[in-house]
Amino acid sequence: MTTALQPPLPSHPLLRLRLAPRGGLPRPIDGAWWPRSYDLLAELPQLLAGLPRAWGHITSVTVNGATWTAAPGRMLVANQVIRLRRARTAATPHTVVLLAPGRGRWDLLVVPPDTTEEAAEPLMAAAAEGHA
Template sequence: MTSASPPPSPHPARSEVRLRLAAQPRQGRTARRIDGAWWPRSYDLAAELPGLLRVLPRAWGRISSVLVNGDAWPACPERMVVAGQAVHVGRKDSPTAPHTVCLLAPGRGRWDLLVVPPATAEAEAGRLMERAVEQGA
């Protein structure tokens, strides 16, 4: 599992971002549907999103917009400032992709991450994340 941590905090175990990214980027018509998997610790987007955005690959560029499922993330702000940059947060209600988050970077692209529900047991979360990056979910 790819993990990254911000500077030391009083609760280091809580600061680790649980993220796995697919090894192969999207290509042509056979693009993968899922670019990785994220296992947040809660459904508090204001608390979880900054950590996620901090550990994304630099090649993805600056994420300016995030699209989340409105049912899964009940209290999400329309705009956040992350590392001094404004990030627009949009909500959608999609029964076909309830457990995904879409990240948009102008001029760079779009990346879709499977969101593993926070309450998922560690072993199951690991299996879900592995399957997402191996098969593109």
């Protein structure tokens, strides 16, 4: 019997994140994030670890409360407390808002986890170009 060798799965899947280039003008969307699930406790640490250092320490994250699984009001990520807020507005159902005191606010388009790669790529590219 022959067994095909499979490459080992990475212990940490690659972060699916596309950010808009830095510019002088504010934009409604600063990029796109394509999480693998709607489990905020599982997905948020990887997102925060992959953000540019120039964004500073994110202290508050706001997500659509109807979309993401239940999460506590606070979460410890890399020995830092992150406040989790759940908005219930229809205006921004597919975004996550990141706040860093003294640095700014960043709004990311959230591509639904079950989106195919063919459908996700143009959404992420458009958000990174500021067209989302």
